[in-house]
Amino acid sequence: MEKRRFVYALSLSIVVSFALVAIVSCIAAELHRTKTKDLRLDGKLCYLPESQAFRYGVAALACLVIAQVIGNVLFCTSCSLNSRGKKSNDQQPPRRSNLAIILLVISWASFTVVILLLSAATSMSRQQQYGAGWLSGECYLVKSGVYIAAAILILVSTCSIVCSAVAVLRKSLQIDESRKTSTLPK
Secondary structure, three states: OHHHHHHHHHHHHHHHHHHHHHHHHHHHHHHHOOOHHHOEEEOOEEEEOOOOHHHHHHHHHHHHHHHHHHHHHHHHHHHHHHHHOOOOOOOOOOHHHHHHHHHHHHHHHHHHHHHHHHHHHHHHOOOEEOOEOOEOOEOOOOOOOHHHHHHHHHHHHHHHHHHHHHHHHHHHHHHHHHHHHHHOOO
C-alpha cells in the first residue's frame, strides 16, 4: 500500500509539474506575443512576423494535454480500485465520488476552453504573409490577456483533476485499510 501511495504522489506531482510548465509557457507567450507595432501594411495587404509566442503556445498545449491525460488515467485507475473494494449491498455511491465527478467535469470543461483559446492564439502567432493572413487574407493579432486567461484556466483544470483524483484515491485507500483490518485475526 505504501508503494501505491508513492506512485500516486509521484503521478500527482508529475501532473502538477506539467501544468506549471504550461502556465509559465502561457505567461511567456503573453510577454512575447505579436504587438501592433510589428504589423506592416502595404495598401490593403498586411504582414506579421512569427513571434516566440507560437513556440510557447505549442509548449503550453503539449504540457497541458500530457497533464490532463496523466490526471485522468490516475482518476480512472483510482475509480477502478475504488469500485473493486465496494461491497455488493452498497447501492448509494459515496458523496466524495459525486464531488469527484463534478470536479472531473469542471476539469474537462476548462480543458476544452483552454485548448480552443491556446490553439487559436498560437495559430495567430505564426507568420502571416502579405495577402495570406491568418483568416481570409487578413492579419489578426492576439488580444492582450488571452494567454493569461489560458493560464488561469490551466490552473482551474489542473486543480480540478488533482482534487478529483485525490478524493477518489482517499476513498480507495480507506477501503484498502478497512479490508486489511477485517481480515486480521482477532
